[in-house]
Amino acid sequence: MSTRRKDPTLELLRRHESRNITLVQPEEGWPIVWKRARGCRVQDEAGRSYLDLTAAFGVAAAGHANPAVVRAGRRQMSELLHAMGDVHPHALKARLARELSRVTFERWTRRKGFAGGPETGKVIFGCSGFEAVEAALKTARLATGKPGVLAFRGGYHGVGYGALNATERGHFRDPFRDQLREFGRFVDFPMTDPQARSGGPGEDAPGVFIEALDRAAAKGDVGAVIVEPMQARGGIRIPPPWFLPCLRQWADRNGALLILDEIYTGFGRTGAWFACEHSGVVPDLVCLGKALTGGFPLSACVGRARVMDAWPPAMGEAIHTSTYLGHPVGCAMALAQLGELRRLNLPARAARLQAVLEAELTALQRRFPDRVSRVSVIGLMGGIAWKRPDGGPDTGLSVGLMHEALRRGVILLPEGEHSEVTGITPPLTITEAQLRRAFREITRSVEIRLAGTKPPAKPRHLRPRKIRP
Ligand SMILES: Cc1ncc(COP(=O)(O)O)c(C=O)c1O
Secondary structure (H helix, E strand, O other): HHHHHHHHHHHHHHOOOOOOOOOOHHHEEEOOOOEEEEEEEEEEEOOOEEEEEEEEEHHOOEOOOHHHHHHHHHHHHHOOOOOOOOOOOOHHHHHHHHHHHHHHHHHHHHHHOOOOOOOOOEEEEEEOOOHHHHHHHHHHHHHOOOOOOEEEEOOOOOOOOOOOOOOOOOHHHHHHHHHHHOOOEEEOOOOOOOOOOOOHHHHHHHHHHHHEEEEEOOOOOOEEEOOOOOOOOOOOOOOOOOHHHHHHHHHHOOOOOEEEOOOOOOOOOOOOHHHHHHOOOOOOOOEEEEHOOOOOEEEEEEHHHHHHHHOOOOOOOOOOOOOOOHHHHHHHHHHHHHHHHOOHHHHHHHHHHHHHHHHHHHHHHHHOOOEEEEEEEEEHHHHHHHHOOOOOOOOHHHHHHHHHHOOOOOOOOOOOOOOOOOEEEEOOOOOHHHHHHHHHHHHHHHHHHHHHOOOOOOOOOOOOOOOOO
């Protein structure tokens, strides 16, 4: 029996956490128990060091425990740990709302070439990403009077009961389907890579796509289109350039609002502050979370002020609120995180490092041409989809690679409906050398898994680095 089986943390979780949450596979050395993390490095309870190519679900964009963000959080904790969300506010909530307006709608509508006049944004804060999604869906309902929502197959908007109506994957919806209102209508997400989905290249043409939207909205009750500009958990799927402009036009023509879920893609991940900037499309509402704070549960739905004013004025009992709304520590950290993203110019850094990530993923594809169905990269968001010799999605290889890479000191996550895609979303502070080193370990891991060789009992680990507490 492996000693890992007796890990006290995993044992406690096995006994006292819902059994659906943490997968424990001692024979694969899964999972590791995190002790501390700084920058791109994570250390586990056993003192082993790892390079994190996930930024912990995309959160640690400015590096794990970015010192400026930690300082801001600490300072705020000692000053004011909690305020009264929708009753007695605190100053940082107001400052962050202004900053989010500036970095989104004010930047987007003041740039040269924008057709309308300058606009500001208004915010509803939440804790998790799905809450930002639900705030956006409610806003669209109030603003348009229409309950229907168009969403995309493969999209992920979180698993709250409201958000589940727009998250299509049966894995998340099926057990609760009879409790959902089912106001979501789903359309195929077009991909740049014609091999990646069932149909041929012609199927992705804008005209055919618009027809699909029209069909899905035939009842005439669609008040919102919600979409990730690039799908992250759906398997790092990047749509063709016409996709968002098409959606914008369709929404305008059909009296619907365009909600962009930038919870994963926001704050520099794709090489721009927000992924919609690659196409110049301005949404009506944008959902933000994850990298917003770098590690505190705070999310935000930001909307054009005139759209957000569909909410009635406050009368003393807000109709959408929560105990921790606009938490002071989260706001302090978010303001510091935005400062770090700017100071370190991280969106531009992600754009620059795209070439390195692309070269590494393409080299992997060339090394294993029969086992790779597609490579997708934008900024520091990349994915490689694995296929079996019969062409089907190779979940086994993708998951096996993840296990082997972990043994070799690299943290990865699988994405996609079948977990067949290895996602690469490191902190935007990662160096070129770290990225290249991680890919050497990834390549070796694929070789080992494909050769079916038994991994060595004591795998060679990345050289441990001291991570100061
Ligand atoms: C695009 C997108 N939207 C929403 C969510 C849900 O966020 P949370 O897990 O914080 O509720 C996620 C989480 O991965 C996401 O990637």
